[in-house]
Amino acid sequence: DIQMTQSPSSLSASVGDRVTVTCRASQSISSSLNWYQQKPGKAPDLLIYAASSLQSGVPSRFSGSGSGTDFTLTISSLQPEDFATYYCQQSHTTPYTFGRGTKLEIK
Amino acid sequence: QVQLQESGPGLVKPSETLSLTCTVSGDSISRDSWSWIRQPPGKGLEWIGYISISGSTDYSPSLRSRVTISVDTSENQFSLKVTSVTAADTAVYYCARQSRSFYYDTSGYSGYFYYMDVWGKGTTVLVSS
Numbered sequence: 001d002i003q004m005t006q007s008p009s010s011l012s013a014s015v016g017d018r019v020t021v022t023c024r025a026s027q028s029i030s031s032s033l034n035w036y037q038q039k040p041g042k043a044p045d046l047l048i049y050a051a052s053s054l055q056s057g058v059p060s061r062f063s064g065s066g067s068g069t070d071f072t073l074t075i076s077s078l079q080p081e082d083f084a085t086y087y088c089q090q091s092h093t094t095p096y097t098f099g100r101g102t103k104l105e106i107k
Numbered sequence: 108q109v110q111l112q113e114s115g116p117g118l119v120k121p122s123e124t125l126s127l128t129c130t131v132s133g134d135s136i137s138r139d140s141w142s143w144i145r146q147p148p149g150k151g152l153e154w155i156g157y158i159s160i161s162g163s164t165d166y167s168p169s170l171r172s173r174v175t176i177s178v179d180t181s182e183n184q185f186s187l188k189v190t191s192v193t194a195a196d197t198a199v200y201y202c203a204r205q206s207r208s209f210y211y212d213t214s215g216y217s218g219y220f221y222y223m224d225v226w227g228k229g230t231t232v233l234v235s236s
Binding site: 044101 | 151153154166220229
């Protein structure tokens with residue numbers, strides 16, 4: 001199985017901050033990397049697919065980059081509604097695997 | 108607008124079979140691939156498996172011997188069965204649509220990127236006697 005390592009596991013930030021979350025795959029996955037946002041008690045929402053493509057309806061402050069084994073999710077200016085847990089997921093090879101998540105909290 | 112809704116028993120006894128159904132509205136189940144994902148309490152997401160447009164299935168190796176995903180096109184539903192459940196199968200279970208995006212790169216390679224773009228709200232299953 002391809003292992004996905006996310007860092008940090010948690011992060012405290014303030015509204016307006018620029019935040020970056022990283023995800024590393026245990027082997028090359030080309031650009032088959034997706035990012036999801038999950039709020040407590042809710043299903044995950046797709047933010048970014050194919051490493052850098054913004055899902056329809058997702059604010060432009062979210063962006064993704066990377067290919068191969070190293071990827072980043074960036075939020076350019078944190079908004080109150082962005083405090084949530086973020087997961088990366090590889091869809092290069094089954095079993096599709098998720099990172100353990102990054103919990104973004106208010107400082 | 109595409110919507111997915113999971114349904115099934117919220118309580119299953121150990122060693123019995125967990126059965127869930129996902130009802131799809133706003134999309135034909137024959138046009139896409141469909142996935143199941145679960146999340147144990149306080150933990151991360153685990154991919155269970157999917158059923159493709161052609162009806163082929165693929166499952167997580169850790170669950171393959173106990174899992175079946177099937178489609179009922181007449182009801183526009185797909186289902187999940189997990190046999191011989193234990194407390195470790197206690198989780199929120201999500202169904203999701205697996206969409207794909209074609210790519211063609213400058214090296215001449217082509218293929219698809221896959222992602223889960225529509226999710227159900229999730230249903231909690233507790234395995235307990």
